[in-house]
Amino acid sequence: MGTETRILLLSSRDHQEGFDEPPSQWRRGEGHSRGPSGIARADSVAPVAEHLLETVAATPGVRVAHRSVFHPSEILAAIGDHRPDVVLNLCEALGGDSRLEVHAAWLLQRLGLPFTGSPFHALRHCLYKLEANQILARAGVRVPATVRVDSPDHLQHLPRITFPAIVKPEREDGSLGIESRSVVHDLGELRAQVDHVVHTYKQPAIVQRYIHGRELSVSLLGWPTPRVLPPGEITFHELPHGYPHILTFDSKWEAGSVDYNGTKSVAAVLRPRELRRVAAIGRRAFDVLGLRDYGRVDVRVDERGDPYVIDVNPNCDLSEDGGFALAAARAGLPYADMVWEVLRSALRRREDDAVLFASRGRSSRNRLSRPREVASRFNLGVAGATAAP
Numbered sequence: 001m002g003t004e005t006r007i008l009l010l011s012s013r014d015h016q017e018g019f020d021e022p023p024s025q026w027r028r029g030e031g032h033s034r035g036p037s038g039i040a041r042a043d044s045v046a047p048v049a050e051h052l053l054e055t056v057a058a059t060p061g062v063r064v065a066h067r068s069v070f071h072p073s074e075i076l077a078a079i080g081d082h083r084p085d086v087v088l089n090l091c092e093a094l095g096g097d098s099r100l101e102v103h104a105a106w107l108l109q110r111l112g113l114p115f116t117g118s119p120f121h122a123l124r125h126c127l128y129k130l131e132a133n134q135i136l137a138r139a140g141v142r143v144p145a146t147v148r149v150d151s152p153d154h155l156q157h158l159p160r161i162t163f164p165a166i167v168k169p170e171r172e173d174g175s176l177g178i179e180s181r182s183v184v185h186d187l188g189e190l191r192a193q194v195d196h197v198v199h200t201y202k203q204p205a206i207v208q209r210y211i212h213g214r215e216l217s218v219s220l221l222g223w224p225t226p227r228v229l230p231p232g233e234i235t236f237h238e239l240p241h242g243y244p245h246i247l248t249f250d251s252k253w254e255a256g257s258v259d260y261n262g263t264k265s266v267a268a269v270l271r272p273r274e275l276r277r278v279a280a281i282g283r284r285a286f287d288v289l290g291l292r293d294y295g296r297v298d299v300r301v302d303e304r305g306d307p308y309v310i311d312v313n314p315n316c317d318l319s320e321d322g323g324f325a326l327a328a329a330r331a332g333l334p335y336a337d338m339v340w341e342v343l344r345s346a347l348r349r350r351e352d353d354a355v356l357f358a359s360r361g362r363s364s365r366n367r368l369s370r371p372r373e374v375a376s377r378f379n380l381g382v383a384g385a386t387a388a389p
């Protein structure tokens with residue numbers, strides 16, 4: 001029993017419950033473990049969480065539990081109930097607000113508990129598109145020129161904008177607020193779209209130079225040094241004439257729409273030099289913004305062949321048919337291996353902590369139990385951790 005590695009899968013629930021949810025059941029990995037779902041109610045990442053649960057539970061020597069949370073206090077309760085060695089963090093919101101996703105990472109960080117995915121500060125930077133853009137620009141990473149506008153009445157105070165430009169809500173993802181008319185060609189269109197974004201999404205808009213060219217996604221996996229997985233590409237040539245070549249909300253979510261049917265996600269075919277440049281900018285953006293374990297960097301390549309970072313996605317979708325898993329598959333990694341590589345990254349940090357504590361002669365008893373067992377079972381290869389039989 002004591003040699004089992006305890007994994008708590010935390011996902012976010014979209015709504016509050018009128019009553020307390022009972023603790024979820026542990027699943028024990030016996031190589032064939034299946035059973036009732038353990039997910040009591042609908043939540044937006046429920047299918048991914050369920051699939052991950054099955055994948056992880058199939059590994060011998062692990063105990064895995066899933067809890068979907070709404071309030072931060074439910075995270076504490078889940079940790080108290082399950083006493084995990086590591087948390088697989090799939091929280092995309094708290095209190096039903098996706099902007100509070102960062103608080104889950106913050107809480108886990110404060111508790112000193114190893115968890116998968118990016119730390120608080122990286123999630124926070126990437127939540128605000130302008131903030132991420134400016135950090136990258138300061139670090140010398142090529143990004144499109146971007147300004148923030150909080151009202152259409154303030155357009156005259158902006159530096160000169162070159163057209164075409166794209167208008168996006170400042171703090172959304174999943175292409176929320178991105179539609180054909182987001183690409184604007186003159187001041188009139190710009191004013192109308194800023195007005196639309198500010199009033200619909202109740203937040204400032206950002207106005208960004210539109211990069212005409214190929215759209216590539218660069219996925220990275222691993223810690224401390226992530227590897228770049230073979231890039232994906234979005235193709236737009238099946239869109240009807242006149243549709244801008246962008247991934248709108250409909251193209252991601254509205255099956256059957258013109259945007260959806262006209263855009264395809266494929267493996268990118270790149271010449272060696274193109275691949276090197278795209279991989280390098282993806283790696284650099286990942287590093288500069290402090291991402292960890294896994295993430296996806298969206299890149300557009302202009303007519304001159306220069307890549308620009310347009311969006312950085314820490315804790316991106318890990319579903320089996322999502323872009324990240326597909327990129328891992330292109331690298332020859334089956335789904336379960338990809339998931340375990342993410343988990344191993346977090347478990348390695350636990351090992352590093354243990355080594356640090358030991359070298360300072362401090363007891364790590366409360367935070368870190370059985371690190372060597374974890375190291376040997378999952379072949380973590382951490383300095384100072386010997387493989388016990």
Ligand SMILES: Nc1ncnc2c1ncn2[C@@H]1O[C@H](COP(=O)(O)OP(=O)(O)O)[C@@H](O)[C@H]1O
Pocket residue numbers: 144166168172173174175176178208209210211212215245246247248298300310311
């Ligand atoms: N500067 C840009 N130039 C060209 N297309 C862009 C630009 N910014 C965004 N897009 C298009 O809009 C889509 C969504 O924008 P993005 O910033 O990635 O937002 P989200 O976080 O919602 O994914 C991108 O996938 C791309 O097709």
Ligand SMILES: [Mg+2]
Pocket residue numbers: 174175298311
């Ligand atoms: Mg994006």
